[in-house]
Amino acid sequence: MRIDAKGMxxxxxxxxxxxxxxxxxxxxxxxxxxxxxxxxxGLNDSVKITINGTPGNDLGAFMNGPRIVINANAxxxxxxxxxxxxxxVHGSVGDIIGYGMRGGKLYIKGDAGYRVxxxxxxxxxQVPVIIAGGTAGDFFGEYMAGGIMILLGMNGKSPIVxxxxxxxxxxxxxxxxxxxxxxxxxxxxxxxxxxxEDKKLIGSYLKEYCEHFGFDLVEVMSGxxxxxxxxxxxxxxxxxxx
Amino acid sequence: xxxxxxxxxxxxxxxxxxxxxxxxxxxxxxxxxxxxxxxTPNHRLCVACHRCATFCPEGAITITENPLEYxxxxxxxxxxxxxxxxxxxxxxxxxxxxxNPRPYPIYWDHMLIDACQVTNPSIDPLREPxxxxxxxxxxxxxxxxxxxxxxxETELAPQVKLDIPVVFAAMSYGAIxxxxxxxxxxxxxxxxxxxxxxxxxxxxxxxxxxxxxxxQVASGRFGVTSKYLNNSALVEIKIGQGAKPGIGGHLPGExxxxxxxxxxxxxxxxxxxxxxxxxxxxSIEDLSQLIYAIKETTDYKKPVSVKIAAVHNVAAIASGxxxxxxxxxxxxxxxxxxxxxxxxxxxxxxxPIELALAAVDERLRQEGIRNRASILVGxxxxxxADVVKAIALGADACVIGTASxxxxxxRVCQKCYTGNCAWGIATQKPELVRRLNPExxxxxxxxxxxxxxHEIQEVLGSLGINAIxxxxxxxxRLRGVGLPQEALDILGIKxxxxxx
Numbered sequence: 136m137r138i139d140a141k142g143m144x145x146x147x148x149x150x151x152x153x154x155x156x157x158x159x160x161x162x163x164x165x166x167x168x169x170x171x172x173x174x175x176x177g178l179n180d181s182v183k184i185t186i187n188g189t190p191g192n193d194l195g196a197f198m199n200g201p202r203i204v205i206n207a208n209a210x211x212x213x214x215x216x217x218x219x220x221x222x223x224v225h226g227s228v229g230d231i232i233g234y235g236m237r238g239g240k241l242y243i244k245g246d247a248g249y250r251v252x253x254x255x256x257x258x259x260x261q262v263p264v265i266i267a268g269g270t271a272g273d274f275f276g277e278y279m280a281g282g283i284m285i286l287l288g289m290n291g292k293s294p295i296v297x298x299x300x301x302x303x304x305x306x307x308x309x310x311x312x313x314x315x316x317x318x319x320x321x322x323x324x325x326x327x328x329x330x331x332e333d334k335k336l337i338g339s340y341l342k343e344y345c346e347h348f349g350f351d352l353v354e355v356m357s358g359x360x361x362x363x364x365x366x367x368x369x370x371x372x373x374x375x376x377x
Numbered sequence: 378x379x380x381x382x383x384x385x386x387x388x389x390x391x392x393x394x395x396x397x398x399x400x401x402x403x404x405x406x407x408x409x410x411x412x413x414x415x416x417t418p419n420h421r422l423c424v425a426c427h428r429c430a431t432f433c434p435e436g437a438i439t440i441t442e443n444p445l446e447y448x449x450x451x452x453x454x455x456x457x458x459x460x461x462x463x464x465x466x467x468x469x470x471x472x473x474x475x476x477n478p479r480p481y482p483i484y485w486d487h488m489l490i491d492a493c494q495v496t497n498p499s500i501d502p503l504r505e506p507x508x509x510x511x512x513x514x515x516x517x518x519x520x521x522x523x524x525x526x527x528x529x530e531t532e533l534a535p536q537v538k539l540d541i542p543v544v545f546a547a548m549s550y551g552a553i554x555x556x557x558x559x560x561x562x563x564x565x566x567x568x569x570x571x572x573x574x575x576x577x578x579x580x581x582x583x584x585x586x587x588x589x590x591x592x593q594v595a596s597g598r599f600g601v602t603s604k605y606l607n608n609s610a611l612v613e614i615k616i617g618q619g620a621k622p623g624i625g626g627h628l629p630g631e632x633x634x635x636x637x638x639x640x641x642x643x644x645x646x647x648x649x650x651x652x653x654x655x656x657x658x659x660s661i662e663d664l665s666q667l668i669y670a671i672k673e674t675t676d677y678k679k680p681v682s683v684k685i686a687a688v689h690n691v692a693a694i695a696s697g698x699x700x701x702x703x704x705x706x707x708x709x710x711x712x713x714x715x716x717x718x719x720x721x722x723x724x725x726x727x728x729p730i731e732l733a734l735a736a737v738d739e740r741l742r743q744e745g746i747r748n749r750a751s752i753l754v755g756x757x758x759x760x761x762a763d764v765v766k767a768i769a770l771g772a773d774a775c776v777i778g779t780a781s782x783x784x785x786x787x788r789v790c791q792k793c794y795t796g797n798c799a800w801g802i803a804t805q806k807p808e809l810v811r812r813l814n815p816e817x818x819x820x821x822x823x824x825x826x827x828x829x830x831h832e833i834q835e836v837l838g839s840l841g842i843n844a845i846x847x848x849x850x851x852x853x854r855l856r857g858v859g860l861p862q863e864a865l866d867i868l869g870i871k872x873x874x875x876x877x
Contacts, residue, residue, distance in 0.1 A: 145673075146673075149673055150676075153676065172666070172669070172670075172673075173669065173670055173673040176670055176673040176674050177603040177606070177607075177673060177674025177675070178603075179603055179604070192666055193666055193667075193670045196670040196673075196674065197601070197602065197603045197606065197670065197671075197674045198603075199602060199603050199604075211657075212657055212666065212670075215657060215667075215670065216594075216598045216601050216602075218602045218603070231656060231657045234598075234656060234657045235597070235598030235601070237598075237602075237642060250656055250657075253652075253656045253657075254596070254597060254598065254650075254652060254656070256598075256642070256643055257644070258638075258642040258643060258644065259644075261642075274656075277652075277656065278650060278652050278656075280643060280647065280650070281643070281644070303650065303652070305647060305648055305650060306644070306647055368630065368646070368647045368648065369629070369630050369647070369648045370648070370650075371627055371648065371650070372629065372630070372648065373469070374469060374470055375469050375470050375471075375472040375719075376463055376464065376466075376467040376468075376469030376470065376471055376472065377472055377794065377795055
């Protein structure tokens, strides 16, 4: 199904998509998208949505299955509380992406804004993954409870990541391609070097990532990665007295 | 470090009457009673939950406050000294449970309800129909009818029917047991009201009750999926809680067992941390974004509620919430309960629900947007009279947390956060959870609501009205006693003794 979204409000457009999905439609191409919110929100089927233009906030919120390809930049709140599916952004994204994300993949070619992957979590086989090719702002992985985040810093900008990285982190793992200033790290984070298992793990995701965006996997993998893990699964366990 | 804390309570065992059946030993979940030739209490561990005294077949146990606890001081109260000792021994934030016990003014107890005499007849609820039904959800500015076919032309926002204007408060599976959750769900279904998952997700065994369940979305987003949002009566975004405005919640890892892990969708044994704010909500516009993300996900079929704690600027915040698109505003007063909160927050932060409710209702009316959202209030609704007064002040319905726990057997010992609840309510230990029979607890909850329903009908009859909706916002039917003028002005009521 092809929708020309020029001048269309998100509400009738998303309703069209929901109704078509219910009727069995599997593929959507949305043209002239300009800031329409909540695309793919709450969809449970494994449909494919291609977006031509810049979609609005909360793309893929509560989403559970679809694959969305965005041929432009995207805005804030992508993959909010997403449960499963795949979002591929051929550009940069705004703030608070992957908030409370519990599964699926979010691949970003360019930069990400502030508060990426806050309270991302995992449950059994559901391990969410966020990869961004450029840099990210402050509060990267704050309160992170599970999942994998990889930041590649391939645009030459510095610093790769802002301050308060992994503050309150109590699960999951962050890989950053480059050095992170110790003063930029949250107090609850431990900084490690990669072992063979780590390399295998990120290698498998980065292979997929590089295929999407045409990057050279060998070059991406040749960077010096920093691994960040939580010091404790219970960072605030001793704060209280009964 | 050796503790200098004296015992708070004394467990007095009448050994003449005790027949050494050890039932008290088995029942005490705080290890305060042992058996060494005879029943031997360890007074320091007693929390006064009354489980032993209730189950002693001989009535041989009484619990009293430790009379020699501390020397009397009006300023340096025993509680303050106890807290200092605790912190000197630990360096920790003092954690507590349930509602604020401090003697702040309770405005409900300073308001009196009107009644009819001679000139306007009262109604006998035993003979006349008396309607307690109400609907939660946004109401239109006006309604248009097709007069030919006598049908409604105005498109209505989704509504949730309540047969009684009392809803069970948000208490998560984790804070309370699955048996307690089951009891609340069964009672909600039977009584035509609602229960609320809190932020702990929905256990699969409650699937058949989802049309009577409010599902909560809090900052931790535990167990929140599109299925969870759609299997509900309505969806509530939790911003704040009366007992702990402005702070988050920590469910300790030891309570996250297999079942809770499944419901919250997090690994076994990890802390379930709810950050203080939703990190995607820093403004009314951001809140609106989440409200509509939920509406999109539920195809605009579910009302969306926003729950906030009653704080100083509550009226302006509530106005923003309504303008952000919420169908319901839930306001939780500072006496509201909690499974665990820092004592400094619970006892000192927020404002009373009576004043917050009056301020919010007044503000929304002034701005002409009162119809756009229902108002739910909680934070220590203790009796049917409180419900009547709240509705007269402008609420659509009330929520009860502590009152529902007491109905199930809670003795308000305020040790919910320990996970040792002897009554099987605020615990996840299987041997304790078993103590709460969900069927019996549901019966007790239904009895409580039935009794309150009758009482509310009696009061409505004496007021000369036959529907709860006729009382809403009818502040002329309330009078204040012993309140300063400023409080009367905020409540929008006259002092007792003043006629029309």
